[in-house]
Every structure is written in C-alpha cells, then in structure tokens.
Amino acid sequence: MSDTIIAKGISKSFKRGTETIHAIQDISLNIGKGEMLSIMGRSGSGKTTLLSCIGMLENIDSGSLVLEGRNIKDLSEAQRTILRRELMGFVFQRFFLIPTLTAYENVALPGLFAGKKLGKDHIMELLEMVGVSQRYDHRPGQMSGGEMQRVAIARALALDPPVIIADEPTGNLDTANAEAVFGLFRKLASQGKTIIIATHSQKLAKDCDRVVELMDGRITRDEKN
Amino acid sequence: MSFIKLAFKGLLRRPAGFIASCLTIAIASLVLILSLGLSQGYDSALISNIDNLGANILAIPKGCPYEATGVILSGGNLRYAVAENQLEPIKKTGGVKIVSAVIMGQRAVGPYKKVHVIVGADENYHLMRPKLGFKKPFAENEVALGYKISQVLSTKVGDDFDIAGRTYKIAAIADKGSTEDEDLVFMNLKSAQKLLKAEGMLSSVLIQVDDPAQSDTVAKRLMTIPDLQVITIGDFQATISDFVSGARIAIFSVLIIIILIASVGILTTQASSVAERKGEIGMMRAMGATSGQVLFESTLESAILGFFGAIVGIVLGFALSSSASELIKKSLPQSPSGSIISIGWTSAIMTLAIVIAISILAAYGPAKNAASTKPTEAASDE
Numbered sequence: 001m002s003d004t005i006i007a008k009g010i011s012k013s014f015k016r017g018t019e020t021i022h023a024i025q026d027i028s029l030n031i032g033k034g035e036m037l038s039i040m041g042r043s044g045s046g047k048t049t050l051l052s053c054i055g056m057l058e059n060i061d062s063g064s065l066v067l068e069g070r071n072i073k074d075l076s077e078a079q080r081t082i083l084r085r086e087l088m089g090f091v092f093q094r095f096f097l098i099p100t101l102t103a104y105e106n107v108a109l110p111g112l113f114a115g116k117k118l119g120k121d122h123i124m125e126l127l128e129m130v131g132v133s134q135r136y137d138h139r140p141g142q143m144s145g146g147e148m149q150r151v152a153i154a155r156a157l158a159l160d161p162p163v164i165i166a167d168e169p170t171g172n173l174d175t176a177n178a179e180a181v182f183g184l185f186r187k188l189a190s191q192g193k194t195i196i197i198a199t200h201s202q203k204l205a206k207d208c209d210r211v212v213e214l215m216d217g218r219i220t221r222d223e224k225n
Numbered sequence: 226m227s228f229i230k231l232a233f234k235g236l237l238r239r240p241a242g243f244i245a246s247c248l249t250i251a252i253a254s255l256v257l258i259l260s261l262g263l264s265q266g267y268d269s270a271l272i273s274n275i276d277n278l279g280a281n282i283l284a285i286p287k288g289c290p291y292e293a294t295g296v297i298l299s300g301g302n303l304r305y306a307v308a309e310n311q312l313e314p315i316k317k318t319g320g321v322k323i324v325s326a327v328i329m330g331q332r333a334v335g336p337y338k339k340v341h342v343i344v345g346a347d348e349n350y351h352l353m354r355p356k357l358g359f360k361k362p363f364a365e366n367e368v369a370l371g372y373k374i375s376q377v378l379s380t381k382v383g384d385d386f387d388i389a390g391r392t393y394k395i396a397a398i399a400d401k402g403s404t405e406d407e408d409l410v411f412m413n414l415k416s417a418q419k420l421l422k423a424e425g426m427l428s429s430v431l432i433q434v435d436d437p438a439q440s441d442t443v444a445k446r447l448m449t450i451p452d453l454q455v456i457t458i459g460d461f462q463a464t465i466s467d468f469v470s471g472a473r474i475a476i477f478s479v480l481i482i483i484i485l486i487a488s489v490g491i492l493t494t495q496a497s498s499v500a501e502r503k504g505e506i507g508m509m510r511a512m513g514a515t516s517g518q519v520l521f522e523s524t525l526e527s528a529i530l531g532f533f534g535a536i537v538g539i540v541l542g543f544a545l546s547s548s549a550s551e552l553i554k555k556s557l558p559q560s561p562s563g564s565i566i567s568i569g570w571t572s573a574i575m576t577l578a579i580v581i582a583i584s585i586l587a588a589y590g591p592a593k594n595a596a597s598t599k600p601t602e603a604a605s606d607e
C-alpha cells in the first residue's frame with residue numbers, strides 16, 4: 001500500500017521586500033498511514049511552512065505532492081479546499097475556537113462547511129474521546145487551555161480525516177496537558193490516523209514513531225524512534 | 226449549526242458594537258420609512274380631500290390663496306370673504322354646472338362647548354358632496370353632524386343640539402369615511418351667516434363644471450369677475466405640493482446623511498470585527514470553509530445587522546408616524562387635514578429591503594477582506 005503523503009522535492013519561498021526567504025527547500029518526505037511523526041527545528045527553520053504545504057494551506061512553488069494517491073498539482077483553489085476538508089484535520093498552537101459557540105457547536109462547525117449534518121452521537125463521541133464530554137455545553141471562555149485544545153482536536157476529527165496536522169499543539173499548554181494531548185495523538189495513530197506534529201519539545205518528540213529535524217528549510221535528520 | 230446561527234453568534238462577539246450598529250440602522254430605517262410613508266400618505270390624503278370636495282374649481286376671496294385653501298379644506302375663521310352677490314355671475318359663466326356657496330367659522334358646540342368648525346352650506350351642497358350622504362338641503366333650525374362628532378357626543382337624528390346658546394335640531398349624520406369632514410357641524414347657509422355674524426358673506430364657492438377637462442378654460446372666464454380669486458383643483462394640488470416637496474427635500478437630505486452615518490458605522494464595526502477574527506477565519510478556511518462560504522457568512526452578518534436595525538426602525542415608524550405627521554404639518558403653512566404619513570406593509574417591506582441591501586453594501590469591503598483571509602493565518606503565533 002502506498003504512503004499517505006508523498007512529498008518530492010518541495011520548496012516554498014516568501015518575498016519580504018527585496019529579499020527572498022527560502023522557507024523550505026527541496027524537501028522529500030514519505031509518511032505512511034498510522035504514522036506519528038514529529039517535526040523539530042529551531043524557530044524559523046520552516047516547520048510551519050512544511051506543515052502548511054503538506055496540509056494545502058499554502059501552495060508549493062516546486063516539487064510534487066501526492067496526498068492519499070491524489071496529485072494536488074492540477075487542483076484549483078476551491079478543489080484544494082474541498083480535498084483539505086476530506087483529508088486533513090488541523091490543530092494549532094492557538095485554538096481558535098469560536099468564543100460565542102459551545103464546545104459542541106465548535107466541533108459541529110466543520111460539518112457546516114462540508115454541507116454535512118454531523119450526528120449528535122458522533123459529536124458527543126468525539127468529545128468523549130478527547131475527555132471533555134461533560135463540557136459540551138460550555139463556551140471556550142469557561143474552559144481551561146487544556147480543555148480548549150481537546151475541543152480543537154475533536155473539531156479536527158469531526159469529518160474523520162485520515163491525516164491530522166498539528167502545529168505546536170502544546171505550545172500554550174502545561175506539561176501535564178501537553179502529555180495528555182500527545183497521549184491522544186498516540187491513540188489516534190493507533191486507530192490508523194496519520195499524525196504530523198511540529199514541536200519544540202524533545203521529550204514529546206520521543207513519544208513519536210519518527211522525528212524529522214529541519215534547519216534553514218532543509219531536512220537534517222530523519223530517524224525512527 | 227447553520228450559517229445564520231454562525232453569523233448571529235459572530236455578531237454577538239461584540240454585543241456593544243452590535244447594539245450600537247443596530248440603533249444607528251434603526252434611526253436610518255425610521256427616517257426612511259417615514260419619508261416613504263410621507264409621499265404615499267401625502268398623496269392619498271390630498272386625493273381623498275379633493276375627491277371629497279366634489280368641485281373642479283374653487284372661488285375664493287382675494288387675499289392669501291394658501292390661507293384660503295386651508296380654510297376650505299380644514300375649516301377655520303374667516304379673514305377675507307367672497308360677497309354673496311358674486312354668486313350670480315359665477316352661475317351664469319359658461320361651462321359651470323353646479324355652484325355651491327359655503328361659509329365657515331368656528332364656534333363652541335354641544336354640551337361640552339368644544340370648538341368645532343361650522344359649515345354653512347346652501348341648497349346645492351348635498352348635490353356637490355354626495356359622499357357625505359345628506360339627502361336634502363338643511364332647513365333654518367337644523368344641523369347635520371360629521372360622523373365622529375356624532376359618535377363622541379353620542380347624539381342621534383332628532384336630538385337637540387346647542388351652538389353658542391342657540392338650539393338646533395339634528396337632521397342628519399354624515400356617512401362614515403371622510404376623516405377631514407368627521408368633526409364638522411353642517412347647517413343652513415343663512416343660519417350660519419347669522420351665527421357667525423357674516424350676513425351676505427361667503428368663505429368660498431365650490432364650482433363643478435360640465436366637463437372637468439375644461440376646468441382651466443372655465444376658470445379663465447371666472448377670473449373676469451371682479452374681486453374674485455379662482456383656483457382650479459390642479460392649481461390647488463400644485464400649491465400644496467410645492468410646500469410638501471420642500472419638506473420632502475429636507476427629509477431626503479437628512480435621510481442621506483443618516484444613511485451615510487449608519488453605513489460608516491456598519492463598515493467600521495465589520496472591518497474591526499474581521500480584523501479581530503483573522504485567526505478564527507483562517508481556522509475556518511483551514512477546516513474546509515471555501516472563501517465563498519466565508520464571504521457568505523460575513524455578508525449574512527451585515528444582513529442580520531440590517532434586519533434587526535430595520536425591524537426596530539419600522540416598529541418605531543409605526544409608533545411615531547402620527548406624531549411625525551403632526552410635526553411636519555406644523556412646519557408647513559398648509560397641509561391636508563388627514564395624516565400626511567401613511568405607512569403600511571409596502572413601505573415596511575421596502576424599508577426592510579433597502580436597509581438590508583445598504584447594510585450588505587456598506588460591509589462588502591470587510592466581507593471581501595474576510596473571504597480573502599489565508600488559512601495560514603491560523604498558524605501564526607500572535
């Protein structure tokens with residue numbers, strides 16, 4: 001069976017004034033189904049850019065990217081959005097829950113954009129799995145950071161995507177909550193989800209199946225734990 | 226979860242901004258519905274008044290024509306008069322069909338001595354104004370009452386009726402329906418002249434012509450009669466229209482300014498709201514919202530804002546239309562006696578549609594801006 005994500009020589013640069021910043025350069029990376037991979041590297045090394053490219057949040061300048069057997073090269077912006085909806089769930093350092101919606105409603109939100117009504121049982125099941133089902137009726141303001149990030153993870157899982165992309169998901173959490181979140185990812189990986197996490201934490205990266213390290217937009221290390 | 230709910234919750238992010246925007250939109254909607262109602266109300270009030278008059282031409286005393294037309298339509302005391310001996314030359318003028326002489330003045334009437342307008346009318350008046358439902362001319366000691374005054378005083382045909390110490394018999398009560406006539410007391414021309422101490426004098430002469438299309442020609446002939454001023458219904462309408470169009474221009478200017486203020490309010494509220502939510506909008510894009518969906522959601526927010534503001538404004542419009550009508554009438558030298566603002570479903574729906582459209586347009590820039598938010602905004606760390 002072929003890998004979930006096949007990146008071949010992808011590059012992405014940004015213009016800042018007259019200067020061109022090569023955020024990632026010539027990155028090739030295959031990620032298998034159910035793999036839990038962490039991306040490490042100093043600030044500015046290109047972690048977010050790599051995740052954004054893999055997650056189709058950002059268009060790549062060159063190289064090829066095949067996601068679940070689909071080459072994204074020839075897709076329009078709208079088609080990418082729809083594919084992203086099917087394939088990817090995102091978790092960021094900042095949770096970006098809608099503050100005026102309850103935990104339940106926040107998890108239901110991806111269904112609105114996908115034009116699918118998500119069942120009550122399905123949403124409660126997700127909240128149950130991330131451990132905040134008792135908070136379903138609370139708004140983000142009434143929840144702790146750890147709880148909010150769990151709701152955000154449940155939201156990322158709402159449309160049951162095969163891939164979860166998490167950019168410093170524990171950046172705003174204390175150690176206990178950070179470990180719990182990684183525990184959750186571990187569980188998801190064991191259920192067959194492909195998990196890609198950018199993190200600064202050596203300790204948490206050790207919990208992953210594989211660690212990729214970036215420096216100046218290039219891979220400098222790629223090891224299985 | 227629906228887009229409407231999401232948009233509504235989005236607006237509730239900033240309750241104070243939401244309420245402030247709604248209120249400015251409500252004020253704009255209020256002015257809009259009143260000015261829509263003004264043109265409709267004014268036209269209908271004028272048309273019904275003129276219809277009820279039954280005349281094509283009015284002969285009025287030399288003097289201020291505006292004051293004279295006012296006296297004819299809504300009553301009042303006489304300052305200038307037409308002499309009774311001018312009646313014969315009017316009747317003899319070619320093209321004139323029926324002529325009815327009228328005197329008007331105010332006196333305290335009935336048990337409560339409330340001041341009402343007295344109309345003294347000659348033997349042709351009931352023919353000229355069939356809508357009042359009077360079947361025959363009034364005799365010397367008879368009065369006929371407008372519908373409303375008869376209701377207020379709960380009197381009926383055959384009762385005695387007191388005017389300034391004299392007693393008359395109620396011979397008829399006018400049919401319901403013509404508001405400006407409902408407070409009038411009608412009586413015989415001679416008795417009224419005696420009562421008003423104006424023997425031989427008339428307030429006006431209502432003239433019906435054989436062919437209404439020839440009103441202008443007949444009016445020209447009538448103008449040759451000395452000391453008589455003649456005004457056709459068309460001129461009359463134009464006279465009053467001049468005043469109201471002045472008021473309308475003033476209201477329209479106010480309306481434009483208020484709509485601009487409300488639009489700028491919506492624009493700034495939505496622009497800062499979008500700026501504040503860049504990350505969230507990026508998150509929505511990341512989780513699969515197309516830029517079209519973001520544009521739709523943002524537009525929906527402006528529409529909801531417009532909807533609530535318009536509803537409040539429309540409700541206020543219904544509540545305040547009669548006071549606004551009085552206020553505008555006070556600023557006019559002459560106006561019809563009915564309400565000059567009439568708001569109904571048509572003006573309410575027009576207001577709602579216009580205000581929602583303006584709200585959407587005003588916030589179109591911020592909505593476009595929201596739609597162009599990149600999903601990577603969600604990944605940025607502050």
Ligand SMILES: Nc1ncnc2c1ncn2[C@@H]1O[C@H](COP(=O)(O)OP(=O)(O)OP(=O)(O)O)[C@@H](O)[C@H]1O
Pocket residue numbers: 014015016021022023041042043044045046047048049050
């Ligand atoms: N939209 C952008 N415009 C201009 N430059 C950018 C943009 N996004 C990223 N960069 C630059 O690309 C480089 C890589 O940035 P990136 O955010 O991928 O790093 P990172 O490894 O995620 O860093 P951090 O650990 O601080 O999150 C940096 O030099 C950054 O300044």
Ligand SMILES: [Mg+2]
Pocket residue numbers: 047048049167
């Ligand atoms: Mg980053």
